Amino acid sequence: MKLAFSTLGVPGLPISEVVRLAVEHGYQGVELRAHPEEPVHPGLSMLERAEVVEEFKRGGIEILTVAGYVRAASEGDDQPVLDELAGLVELARDLGARNVRVFPGGGDQDPATADATAARRLAAAAPYAADMGVRILLETHDSHRAGAAVARVVGTVGHRSIGALWDIMHTWLAGEDPAASHAVLAPHLGYVQVKDIASAEVTEPLALGAGVLPLRACLDTLDADSWVCWEYEKRWHPGAAELPGLLSAGREHLLRLGAPKQ
Secondary structure (H helix, E strand, O other), X not given: XXXXXXXXXXXXXXXXXXXXXHHHHOOOEEEEEOOOOOOOOOOOOHHHHXXXXXXXXXXXXXXXXXXXXXXXXXXXXXXXXXXXXXXXXXXXXXXXXXXXXXXXXXXXXXXXXXXXXXXXXXHHHHHHHHHHOOEEEEEOEOOEOOHXXXXXXXXXHOOOOEEEEEEHHHHHHOOOOHHHHHHHHHHHEEEEEEOXXXXXXXXXXXXXXXXXXXHHHHHOOOOOOOEEEEOOOHHHXXXXXXXXXXXXXXXXXHHHHHOOOO
């Protein structure tokens, strides 16, 4: 199992410090939140992108994903969504990241309409992503929080450059058993995001193992070489404990859960 953490847990932290944390706490990769309030976003110049690459190269840490905010099923014209998605794919290519994260964002539309919109846009983006050597991953989130919902869209697209990102909190909130989530997502799965919370009503992030999410049951479904990323939502919960002080214990907890069963 290869471990990463998301910079959502360290809002605004300079890239040099992000890399230092990964090295010091034994993580192999980082998921970069791509937003204008963060150090990495599509507005970076080529020189700035090269500097980010050099920082990660120096630390021997992989950039797993550029985590964008495209909403593939959102209402409106396709072209603005496709343009934003292309910018994220190009950023990922320039940084050497293997993935771009997108959300469903279907809102309260009819599910069939949202599915069709997301599938159409992702299919349109797929050839360009393939040319850039990048995979676009649709996250289990918001309008499509169940694995079955994301699998419907990704399966319809049927392109190797379009996959799924399994956020275990959202499939749990959808009432989906981990084995069922994995069964439908496995043919498309890029990697897994883990986290922990106190309950369905109280979703402030906790240290891994301190909450109710079925971490072991999820990890038990994965292949030994899978990527697992800790998405600690500090950005949305500023009162939560600081992530750097939790990283080592979180790593150890995941490795214990993911160890081969005797």
